[in-house]
Amino acid sequence: MSTEALQFDFDSIRVATNNFSEANTLGRGGFGAVYKGRRWNKEDIAVKRLSKDSAQGDIEFKNEVILVAKLQHRNLVRLLGFCLERNERLLVYEFVSNASLDHFIFDPVKRTDLNWETRYKIIVGIGRGLLYLHEDSRLRIIDRDLKANNILLDAELNPKIADFGMARLFNIDQTQAETSRVVGTYGYMAPEYVMRGHFSVKSDVYSFGVLVLEIISGHKNSSFRHEGKLEDLLGYEGISSNLIDPMLRTGSRPEIMRCIHIGLLCVQQSIADRPTMAQVIQMLTSNSVDLPISSQPAFFMYNHGIGSSSDMSLGFESNSGIIGSDQSKSNSAHKSILENSTTR
Numbered sequence: 001m002s003t004e005a006l007q008f009d010f011d012s013i014r015v016a017t018n019n020f021s022e023a024n025t026l027g028r029g030g031f032g033a034v035y036k037g038r039r040w041n042k043e044d045i046a047v048k049r050l051s052k053d054s055a056q057g058d059i060e061f062k063n064e065v066i067l068v069a070k071l072q073h074r075n076l077v078r079l080l081g082f083c084l085e086r087n088e089r090l091l092v093y094e095f096v097s098n099a100s101l102d103h104f105i106f107d108p109v110k111r112t113d114l115n116w117e118t119r120y121k122i123i124v125g126i127g128r129g130l131l132y133l134h135e136d137s138r139l140r141i142i143d144r145d146l147k148a149n150n151i152l153l154d155a156e157l158n159p160k161i162a163d164f165g166m167a168r169l170f171n172i173d174q175t176q177a178e179t180s181r182v183v184g185t186y187g188y189m190a191p192e193y194v195m196r197g198h199f200s201v202k203s204d205v206y207s208f209g210v211l212v213l214e215i216i217s218g219h220k221n222s223s224f225r226h227e228g229k230l231e232d233l234l235g236y237e238g239i240s241s242n243l244i245d246p247m248l249r250t251g252s253r254p255e256i257m258r259c260i261h262i263g264l265l266c267v268q269q270s271i272a273d274r275p276t277m278a279q280v281i282q283m284l285t286s287n288s289v290d291l292p293i294s295s296q297p298a299f300f301m302y303n304h305g306i307g308s309s310s311d312m313s314l315g316f317e318s319n320s321g322i323i324g325s326d327q328s329k330s331n332s333a334h335k336s337i338l339e340n341s342t343t344r
């Protein structure tokens with residue numbers, strides 16, 4: 001694919017987004033604002049107007065766009081191109097019509113739209129998208145920021161992973177398995193990544209496991225610790241009564257329990273024990289594949305017993321207590337880019 005084919009003209013994007021108007025704003029993330037664009041006789045687009053603090057040069061940026069645009073899979077949001085003009089850096093994506101997964105699973109009303117079959121389809125779709133990034137695409141991409149608000153749903157509620165190339169596009173160390181710049185969101189990041197900056201396909205597997213448990217429970221991994229009892233998620237009886245969203249009562253119980261089990265395998269403390277995404281897909285799609293017993297998960301569930309809510313609390317022990325608590329509370333927007341001064 002040539003650079004020209006991916007290059008969008010600034011004026012046409014300005015027109016499509018109604019001059020980047022407030023009414024066209026879909027939201028603001030860690031990398032800048034996102035606008036909906038309507039193009040005459042063409043498909044709708046989502047335009048990410050990047051903040052101007054990227055250290056990357058124009059040529060490098062274009063090269064990365066070309067690479068990321070080559071990644072095409074039904075469970076990935078497609079990058080259609082870019083615009084580099086007038087001191088602006090824009091990324092142009094296919095528009096995905098049904099908002100992000102967090103709008104559904106954490107909303108008491110919208111959650112009812114997602115029955116078990118749909119949630120299962122979403123889990124498998126995210127898994128396939130991640131597998132493609134890890135193994136099937138020629139570039140071996142580690143997402144590093146997989147979370148419910150980076151999963152967009154299309155009109156048929158098929159999931160599409162968004163933002164998967166951002167670390168590349170922002171020139172954040174790709175090849176090293178260790179980084180001083182942690183890109184990710186507390187609550188979804190594997191312990192080794194938060195504490196030592198170590199990332200790998202297995203840190204993505206961890207984030208996937210958190211997502212699976214959130215999709216089944218309908219509860220955010222709130223990542224803070226209330227005073228009181230911490231419940232060990234390994235007790236499956238406890239899980240069945242506490243974790244499953246009551247709205248899933250018509251779903252197949254064995255299937256739901258199997259998915260919880262797979263989620264738990266993904267969030268194990270031991271990196272080597274976590275399955276690869278290829279194994280996850282096999283386990284999800286074939287009942288004949290036996291599931292190993294999961295060892296110590298890197299987190300605990302806390303049921304604080306207030307009203308009917310039982311927030312999941314996924315944190316992990318460090319020398320100074322549970323990681324992920326205060327940071328997440330003080331940053332309710334789940335800021336994605338975190339400078340980690342404690343690594344290396």
Ligand SMILES: Nc1ncnc2c1ncn2[C@@H]1O[C@H](COP(=O)(O)OP(=O)(O)OP(=O)(O)O)[C@@H](O)[C@H]1O
Pocket residue numbers: 026027028029030031032033034046048077093094095096097099100145149150152162163334335336
């Ligand atoms: N391709 C798209 N189609 C439709 N909506 C989109 C698309 N890409 C992003 N959005 C929406 O735009 C908003 C901002 O997205 P963005 O990815 O920048 O931020 P975020 O995911 O909220 O945060 P972060 O930068 O921390 O990942 C979100 O509400 C998201 O759902």
